[in-house]
Amino acid sequence: MAYRINTRLRDELVQYGGLDANKCFNCGNCTAACGLSERETIFPRRDIRSMQLGLEGRIEESLDPWLCYYCGDCSDTCPREAEPGELMMSMRRWLTARYDWTGISKLLYTNHIAEYAILVVLAALVMALFFVPGFGFPLLAEHPEAREHVMLQFFAPKHAVHYGDLIMAAVLSFFLATNVLRMWSKTMKSSGAGPGHYLGQLHELVIHAATQKRWAACDGERARFHWLRHVLLVTGYGTMLLLVVVFLTWFQIEDTAWHWTSIPGYYATLVLLGVTITMITDRMAKKDQIHKYSHPSDWLFLALLLGTSVTGILLHAFRLADLPMLTYCMYMLHLAIAVPMLLVEVPFGKWSHLAYRPMAMYLNKVKEAAARDRVGATSTAAAK
Numbered sequence: 024m025a026y027r028i029n030t031r032l033r034d035e036l037v038q039y040g041g042l043d044a045n046k047c048f049n050c051g052n053c054t055a056a057c058g059l060s061e062r063e064t065i066f067p068r069r070d071i072r073s074m075q076l077g078l079e080g081r082i083e084e085s086l087d088p089w090l091c092y093y094c095g096d097c098s099d100t101c102p103r104e105a106e107p108g109e110l111m112m113s114m115r116r117w118l119t120a121r122y123d124w125t126g127i128s129k130l131l132y133t134n135h136i137a138e139y140a141i142l143v144v145l146a147a148l149v150m151a152l153f154f155v156p157g158f159g160f161p162l163l164a165e166h167p168e169a170r171e172h173v174m175l176q177f178f179a180p181k182h183a184v185h186y187g188d189l190i191m192a193a194v195l196s197f198f199l200a201t202n203v204l205r206m207w208s209k210t211m212k213s214s215g216a217g218p219g220h221y222l223g224q225l226h227e228l229v230i231h232a233a234t235q236k237r238w239a240a241c242d243g244e245r246a247r248f249h250w251l252r253h254v255l256l257v258t259g260y261g262t263m264l265l266l267v268v269v270f271l272t273w274f275q276i277e278d279t280a281w282h283w284t285s286i287p288g289y290y291a292t293l294v295l296l297g298v299t300i301t302m303i304t305d306r307m308a309k310k311d312q313i314h315k316y317s318h319p320s321d322w323l324f325l326a327l328l329l330g331t332s333v334t335g336i337l338l339h340a341f342r343l344a345d346l347p348m349l350t351y352c353m354y355m356l357h358l359a360i361a362v363p364m365l366l367v368e369v370p371f372g373k374w375s376h377l378a379y380r381p382m383a384m385y386l387n388k389v390k391e392a393a394a395r396d397r398v399g400a401t402s403t404a405a406a407k
């Protein structure tokens with residue numbers, strides 16, 4: 024297949040955190056060292072070669088960058104210190120921007136001032152909602168008793184917040200789903216896969232989305248630890264998303280009472296806080312290959328997670344201590360961090376890999392099944 028050459032591709036990838044791909048002299052050590060590279064998916068050398076040659080179409084239709092879990096074995100064995108693991112990471116960011124039809128992902132990854140500005144504007148809009156008549160501070164003004172004791176029903180009524188949560192979930196699902204569709208159209212156009220192949224491999228999507236089990240198969244020294252930590256993190260924010268999007272009316276306690284329904288909230292908060300802190304310290308220590316290079320989006324993501332966890336804990340403590348104004352202000356601050364984080368990071372930023380990676384595992388299996396059938400059909404025809 025003929026591919027258009029983009030002579031600026033290497034420079035473009037540098038904006039996404041890529042290093043100097045020209046250091047690579049194509050020895051193939053990295054591919055030999057990679058425990059996840061297989062006969063059908065020879066990475067990372069092939070993708071780095073595409074990068075050097077400016078073959079953006081070949082990278083765009085490749086699922087390989089998503090099959091890499093960044094264990095770092097390839098970087099450890101590279102004689103040229105070309106950091107192939109980090110090059111694969113930069114390709115994932117670049118692909119995220121390519122899948123996104125709105126252009127927001129590209130803006131977030133390549134213009135950090137714009138990224139901060141978007142988050143600040145969204146946070147300001149969330150805070151402004153608490154000054155809309157019938158909600159937040161205007162509602163509080165109508166209920167002086169809610170200034171004596173915590174009464175969240177007179178500041179952020181459950182039904183209104185729940186309605187907002189559902190709208191937010193619908194918006195981010197729409198953008199993520201349409202971007203996933205674009206990923207599918209870019210990567211599968213010449214696969215020859217039919218409906219039977221897609222249906223037959225559907226279990227792979229569910230398994231990889233739930234377990235990310237391929238990461239555990241990485242040979243890297245601490246790959247298993249990173250995999251376990253990631254699984255824990257997913258259970259943490261999965262629980263939190265369920266609580267605030269689906270079960271909010273059950274989860275949000277209006278007064279100072281303690282209720283057992285807080286227990287899943289404690290679990291999610293402890294996991295988010297604990298894992299986020301260890302991720303921050305790991306990035307600062309740069310001990311593992313995966314943490315050696317940090318793109319600004321990595322730090323921002325962790326800062327948002329930390330902010331969401333800490334404000335959630337303070338909100339809970341202020342409510343139990345019956346400190347009404349502190350509870351209300353912390354509620355507003357908590358949403359002003361959590362909502363922009365979800366709206367930006369889930370469909371356009373770092374969290375989008377939660378959809379792209381299992382989708383890539385699934386589509387890769389679909390491609391393999393289609394290829395097997397093609398070979399089978401050719402052999403049968405030859406035998407006749």
Ligand code: SF4
Pocket residue numbers: 046047048049050051052053054068071100101102103104105106107
């Ligand atoms: S990235 Fe390093 S190990 Fe891999 S092919 Fe290039 S020079 Fe060799």
Ligand code: SF4
Pocket residue numbers: 056057058059060066067090091092093094095096097098107108111241
């Ligand atoms: S980082 Fe690990 S999984 Fe990724 S290409 Fe290198 S060796 Fe393979």
